[in-house]
Amino acid sequence: MAGILYLMAFVLQKESQKADEYLREIKEQSLLSEAVRQCVEAAGHEHEPETQKTLLRRHFTYRRNDNTHWFTPSLSQLLSLNFPPEQFVSMCRDLRVLNAVRDYTVGIPLTHTQFKQMTVQVLIDRLVYRKLYPLAIEVCRYLKTPEYQGVSRVLKHWACYKVQQKEESDEVIAKAVSVKLADAAGISYSEIATKAYESGRTELAIKLLEFEPRSGEQVPLLLKMKKSPLALSKAIESGDTDLVYTVVMYLKNELNRGDFFMMLRNQPVALSLYKQFCKHQEQDTLKDLFNQDDDHEELGNFYVKASYKDQRLEARVALLQSAVDEYYKAKNDFSAKTTEDEMRLLRFQRKLEEEKGEQLVGFSLHDTMTTLLSVGLHKHAEQLYKDFRVPDKRFWWLKLKALAEKEDWEELEKFGKTKKSPIGYLPFVEVCIKHHNKYEAKKYVSKVTPEQKVKAHLAVGDMEGAAEAAIERRNESEISTVLSRCSATTDHLLMERLNRAKATAVKK
């Protein structure tokens, strides 16, 4: 059938009426489309371009017929309907590619069936192996292979080949590669660099790695090439901590300790990461690190921290002593002094613990004094107060609280009279009220400074007194405070007075 069509084509070329007869013959067997398909297929198996053309021209035949009205319209419609052009188009493409590779300069005599069997991918691979990069790229572009599998892959192979060319200089190659690969998507420069490195061109490899956008790809190769400083800085640049860790851990095993520390010193990010690691894994290394940096401040902190981990008092004091030395070296007098104080306190606590059997070691100064006062060891508390230059205010607050807690009102009164209270007497009032002792509270109201009188009176619930004090001071806001505490039913008179006073206060 295809044969008849083929024949017809010849006739058609000569514009003979006979064509119509041939065609009718086929049509009668209603196999026209099959015939066209066969023609196209046959073209695929044909090696001679001219024959291919003739066979393919069959496809156009009906179109020409259409123009010249040799066929009845129904027939041409039938033809176009039954035979979609896709197959024809793709066959044309395939044939072009096949013809190109069959060219004697290339020399891959493939049949169409072979080609379909082995796929475009493999064909490109073969071209790549023959180093026919331009042709491979052309094929990719022509067949519209996705860039990632097509052009980029070929370019990568080209680059890998390029870097092995010993006669050209590093710069030239690096430049050529970067120019060619600039706008290709999905190129892995690290693979090319690996190739370069394998063929002994480390410098070139480094240059190529510069183009690699993903640091995750750069770093392992750099490590392999023993370019660890570069690897480290690349890893840090990437901001990917995990990558930095990879390098740091590698270096730790690779270098001797001194070199390793030196390298970290230049990379603060890596250093802080490593410190973090050491904190959990190797306390001693941490110390060495600080030592090397002469970071006495941190060393001091390190010893202080260590002292809390140790349960034995002697060890703790010894560690604190080291801390003191370090703090002095760091010229941090404040921390040094405080740490010395702490040592003294620890010894003091231990001594008292042995003498009095009170649990004290490890308490802060404040808590120690609270404990001492609450068990009635006033003398010892006083001693701490003097020895450690505790501010008066603090001591008064402390003692006030402790005595009230014990409800030792007698002692409290004595204490209140020892000298003028540095914290005023309002706290005395409040503390008594807190322990529900109005009677004691009242004792101190008179001692409170004028500014706090109102508050003191209110605290003990003496409305009259509060009103009196407020009016005397002619202070508007204080009068309002008292007013807000008055209840309309019981303090009617008082409220009137206050309102009057308020009015005058406002006037002024």
Next chain:
Amino acid sequence: MAHTEWKDAPGLPDFSLLKRLARDQLIFLLEQLPGKKDLFIDADLMSPLDRIANVTILKFCLYTSSLKYTYFLFFFCRLCFLIRPRIQTVKWISDLVNADKVAGRFRRYKIIFTPQKFYACETVLEEQGVYGDVTTDEWNFYILPLDDDILSLELPEFFRDNFLEGDQRWVTTAGSALRLLQSVYGSFSKVYGIGRCAKMVYESWRELMEDGEQRTRQPEFAKVFLVDRDVDFVTPLCSQVVYEGLVDDLFRIKCGSVEFGPDVTSSDKSIKVMLNSQDKVFSEIRNEHFSNVFGFLSQKAKNLQTAYDKRRGMDIQQMKAFVADELKGLKQEHRLLSLHIGASESMMKKKTKQDFQELLKTEHSLLEGFEIRECITYIEEHINRQVSMIDSLRLLCLLSITENGLLSKDYRSLKAQYLQSYGIEHLLTFANLRQLGLLEEQQAGETLTVMESKVGKLVNDKTVGKLTDAFSSLAKKSNFRALSKRLALVPKSGEEYDLRVPRDMAYVFSGAYIPLSCKLIEQVLERDGWTGMEEVTRMLNGQEFAVTGGSSSSEARSKTDAQRIVLVMFLGGCTFSEISALRFLGKERGCRFIVVTTAITNSSRLLEALLDNSA
């Protein structure tokens, strides 16, 4: 005044999808170790896990789930550990494996790291010689939706690791979280950010984007704003006075739920309550200043009463309908209402006390910058009386930040007193605080503020501004005062601030201060970039950026819903006050904010992260 939904609020994307994704992956991972197994869950992961996969799901795929990893009794020869990638935990597991080896027991171990595996952890496994005995996996559980508009990474350690220890391992995690959001909800048209960490997160995110394939779909967010916590330390250090913030300060909201103790529930049991927009009562009061809450609640109670009262005078038919339709809702509301009333009562007790008022007064004068001497005296007393360890520290930090560091004399005396009160181990805490710039000593020769004020008297106002900037760039300090002036963070004192009708974001701090972080977001969104804010960014140590995203197509269709949704990511945690402020801002500007944070924080969490308890 109740925060009701305004009419044309843009709809929020459905975040429950994230939960489903995480849950499915977890189940898949667990099923990979076939058969019955003991599952160990990192204590920190319990609450988040509870939110996405309830225990029934876990029971479905395992026989037993031991809740804490300090639990030592094993039933099966297959052990599965679900942990955060921490060196300490991994070490603990290695010890366990080694102990088994010594005892000659043979078990199978699987470690699932979430949200990702770190090389350091593998190194530990390797060093301990158990690398070959365990299999590891990753569970990419990056984001936990806490509410309609709050997403959390649940990484409280982000703050300390990143800002104090200089360990940037979580940066990629944050980047991956953004990437996840992008792949599920579409890409963003514009990204702004400020801070070193923000920049790094953006970089890592961009890199991830380039690696993976692009999905072009209708974006559900318009803009993203990344902000570092260390840009604004003042806000989280202030006492919170918005209801949700107060609940967090007092009762500690954990993963969106809170446990109210017996004093709130007025029974002998404590009750665990979920706090989110599902709770009708809570969603109306969460953003309110505390002073309004009680009035609102009592109004609500009255309404409820009338609703109940409807029963009277109903005939049988109506009664039936009432019981069927309304009663359950009313009962529910009743329960919630009584809880919140209980909670606010207990807050009242604590917060209306004189102490708290004075504390707030001190904070406000620190923010405004006057009567500093009185404030110092107050702080001193606070320390001396041992009122509260964290609060004292908080005030100290606030003082230092607002005043650009303390004078040497004050610094030493306050520090000494603090150590006397709370023990010498806080020497380490102070070292940490200094490193972060939270509590500093003014260096000799750097008493610029003094000089500044002297110069200020001589020349006119404009030059003072310039001089201030010049000085502050020299000092490279927190510059809070100058910032506050430029951005008008502290409203003029003297004006009455009606908290019932908030007029700006300052209401979240009783009208005394607009959160710096939120103000920055407002300004940048208004200007569509950082132009005109060069002074401000310089005072914040720069590192700002604004990038137009890949999908330019979204520019064309500008005024859709998505364009009015802004994603704000806080790196290092954000407070409920900030969230409330942003909700308010959104309402004013007709947009919605979605907050992504590494964790919900507040003053105590922030400072506790910086304590150095070696215990």
